[in-house]
Amino acid sequence: MPTTTAVRELPHPAREEIRLEAVLHALADPVRLRIVTELSTHGEGEDNGATCSQVELPVSASTATHHFRVLREAGVINQCYRGTAKINCLRRTDLDTRFPGLLDAVLHAAAS
């Protein structure tokens, strides 16, 4: 183990690797859909996201971790560490490029 590598990287699928079925599956869960709608009120930049604990969820912390990971591995959100916290933000541009209109349609539908 190196002494102090302060950066912890997290695996994200590249834009072209994002699969439609994975995205749909990620969005099909009520807890994850809530995370996404919550993040949609934040910006996309790494300075604008929300930490995991800022998003109020009706599940335990470990379950929340699970849902955030599913969203990240599906390519829906981007996660990066800032100190002990973890910043989450939607991958709007990537999703809009890959699946035009999909995110907007889901967000609009979820808002009703």
Add this chain to the structure above:
Amino acid sequence: MPTTTAVRELPHPAREEIRLEAVLHALADPVRLRIVTELSTHGEGEDNGATCSQVELPVSASTATHHFRVLREAGVINQCYRGTAKINCLRRTDLDTRFPGLLDAVLHAAAS
């Protein structure tokens, strides 16, 4: 049991009862997504749909029945009997009304 009631009705959710999560979950399966894209090439009228066996699927007949039912119960497709066959068609109008742009975005994404 009545003697010969030739009509077999199938339960469908009303337009307002269609839930976003159920639709997303229904579309998240590769077999069901294939059914939907296949049906998208047919009209919406009861005379334009496709029978179950017309849609070629890499699963057994009983599994196909299961997937068609999931789509129907989610409100994605409409099913009605015509003799011994069963006609399936997309509920385009209902979906477009309830979740504008969603079906088109998914179909367009699935086509790539």
Add this chain to the structure above:
DNA sequence: CTCATAGTACGGCAGCCATCGAAATTTGAC
């Protein structure tokens, strides 16, 4: 009536998945 066709119901099996609590890790503050 008999038969073939189209689809269904049932039971079972394996794998995934949402959930939790408890213990561990990482980092910043003191």
Add this chain to the structure above:
DNA sequence: GTCAAATTTCGATGGCTGCCGTACTATGAG
């Protein structure tokens, strides 16, 4: 170094889900 906060990892559990084959039902043709 010590401590607290944020998040993760682990193991377990129960439920849902996809899949199948077999047996069954419903309908139309002959």
